[in-house]
Amino acid sequence: MAVMPTVEMGPQVDRPLTVADLEELQDEGYRYELDDGVLVVYSAPVIRHQVVVHRLQLLLDGTCPSEFMVIPGTGIEISEIQYRVPDLVIVRTALVSMADRSITTPPDLVIEVASPSTAAYDRNRKKAVYAEFGIPAYWIVDPDPDRPAITEFRLAGTAYAERGTATGRERFATDAPFPVQIVPADLVAGPWRR
Numbered sequence: 001m002a003v004m005p006t007v008e009m010g011p012q013v014d015r016p017l018t019v020a021d022l023e024e025l026q027d028e029g030y031r032y033e034l035d036d037g038v039l040v041v042y043s044a045p046v047i048r049h050q051v052v053v054h055r056l057q058l059l060l061d062g063t064c065p066s067e068f069m070v071i072p073g074t075g076i077e078i079s080e081i082q083y084r085v086p087d088l089v090i091v092r093t094a095l096v097s098m099a100d101r102s103i104t105t106p107p108d109l110v111i112e113v114a115s116p117s118t119a120a121y122d123r124n125r126k127k128a129v130y131a132e133f134g135i136p137a138y139w140i141v142d143p144d145p146d147r148p149a150i151t152e153f154r155l156a157g158t159a160y161a162e163r164g165t166a167t168g169r170e171r172f173a174t175d176a177p178f179p180v181q182i183v184p185a186d187l188v189a190g191p192w193r194r
Helices: 047-063 119-133 184-188
Strands: 031-035 038-042 068-072 075-079 082-084 088-092 109-113 137-142 149-156 159-167 172-174 180-182
Touching: 047 068, 047 088, 047 109, 047 180, 047 184, 075 119, 082 119, 109 119, 119 137, 119 159, 137 184, 149 172, 159 172, 180 184
Parallel strands: 109 137
Antiparallel strands: 031 038, 031 082, 068 088, 075 082, 088 109, 137 149, 149 159, 172 180
């Protein structure tokens, strides 16, 4: 199995955990995911991470056509034992009900803002799971204030191929699932303290 993020592991049981089991957990400010029935618990992200997610959502909302929705922090129910919560998803509006708890069909794009503790996991295990589910596009955003970057992957058969990377003041441009241009440095602009 791939390296797990630096997180707490959930209760030990003699069977794989399911999405139904997640509903029984208390919400204590953690993000809960399932990786083949293994509970993965992420601690609350740092402020920089949340600011980058917010700015990215605003930029995407500003160019998003009405047939798509940009949704932060919603779950993707890939299977009964595989559940992910990317930072942002873009999904066709017609496929979402406001009453849904999670997305059950492949969204058009998933975006993960990498943290030092999850970067390898996002680039390996999560990328493989998203590709296997058939999500056409996947972005990994690196919020490093000295070298911010956006890397885009597109589904090519059953795996992702890197489509391109923009770093710092370079312009990231894509047409999937709709045309958008983003300068990674704009996502982290501000007087950050280390």
